[in-house]
Amino acid sequence: MKFSDIPGQNELKERLRKTVLDNRVSHAQLFLGPEGCGKLPMALAYAQYINCTDRTHDDSCGICHSCVKYAKLAHPDLHFIYPVATTKEITKDPVSKLFIQHWRSLALKSGGYFSLKDWYQKIGLENKQGIINTDDCNEIVRTLSYKSYESEYKVMIIWMIEKLYHAAAPKLLKILEEPPDKTLFLLISEQSDLILPTILSRTQLVKFLPLPDRVITDTLTAGGECTREEANRIMYMSNGNLIAARRMLETGESDLSDFELFRTWMRACYRKDASASEEIYNLCP
Numbered sequence: 001m002k003f004s005d006i007p008g009q010n011e012l013k014e015r016l017r018k019t020v021l022d023n024r025v026s027h028a029q030l031f032l033g034p035e036g037c038g039k040l041p042m043a044l045a046y047a048q049y050i051n052c053t054d055r056t057h058d059d060s061c062g063i064c065h066s067c068v069k070y071a072k073l074a075h076p077d078l079h080f081i082y083p084v085a086t087t088k089e090i091t092k093d094p095v096s097k098l099f100i101q102h103w104r105s106l107a108l109k110s111g112g113y114f115s116l117k118d119w120y121q122k123i124g125l126e127n128k129q130g131i132i133n134t135d136d137c138n139e140i141v142r143t144l145s146y147k148s149y150e151s152e153y154k155v156m157i158i159w160m161i162e163k164l165y166h167a168a169a170p171k172l173l174k175i176l177e178e179p180p181d182k183t184l185f186l187l188i189s190e191q192s193d194l195i196l197p198t199i200l201s202r203t204q205l206v207k208f209l210p211l212p213d214r215v216i217t218d219t220l221t222a223g224g225e226c227t228r229e230e231a232n233r234i235m236y237m238s239n240g241n242l243i244a245a246r247r248m249l250e251t252g253e254s255d256l257s258d259f260e261l262f263r264t265w266m267r268a269c270y271r272k273d274a275s276a277s278e279e280i281y282n283l284c285p
């Protein structure tokens with residue numbers, strides 16, 4: 001994943017690039033923001049940029065040995081932890097590495113834009129909730145205790161840190177506080193109120209905002225499969241969430257409940273700017 005593959009978020013890209021160019025990469029960062037704003041793609045692009053052997057100011061090269069492995073999410077120094085639980089396939093002791101093929105497949109197919117619900121569907125969790133469990137926290141410590149294989153930095157991406165099982169937290173806290181040299185933790189979250197304060201205090205916050213309207217419409221129309229009118233209609237209902245917008249384009253159905261649709265419509269009615277009347281029209285069924 002390169003920065004140029006990610007729609008919008010240009011200020012954040014520049015801020016992250018600058019941390020690398022100024023040689024002040026913080027060892028534990030929390031990418032926090034609502035669903036569909038590009039947190040996971042940005043974490044992947046940032047990690048790829050850090051480890052690229054031929055980067056420019058703007059981006060990783062995409063062709064060096066490291067970039068090629070990063071593009072397949074198969075670099076030996078890139079590690080992932082995410083919420084899991086037992087499934088029909090994994091009937092006991094579920095840990096992230098047992099689901100890595102599903103993770104790579106979903107992340108590569110979606111470009112990193114997928115929701116927790118998409119993930120649970122992918123691994124067949126049905127109505128269960130996944131957690132980041134104690135075994136996975138032990139795995140983090142074990143993995144990071146080895147020297148890196150090829151890169152300067154070992155990167156540990158922990159997706160949806162709010163799903164961390166609280167009893168497992170002390171292990172993670174300890175390694176966040178005293179990380180092995182050249183280790184980068186990129187924690188991703190959508191709900192800061194569910195994250196343990198002790199985790200929050202040990203990470204540097206990188207806050208993401210929902211995508212602007214123009215970025216949503218430009219992204220939807222880029223492939224040529226969606227008209228500008230259709231993209232506008234979806235954009236008004238997506239609330240800056242590219243995952244929801246793409247789903248609506250694919251299925252033709254809105255993610256919003258009738259109440260949310262009504263609320264969005266009412267807000268548009270009360271706005272006085274020029275785009276409000278267009279939005280009111282577009283939101284009408």
Ligand SMILES: [Zn+2]
Pocket residue numbers: 051052053054055060061062063064065066067
């Ligand atoms: Zn490269």
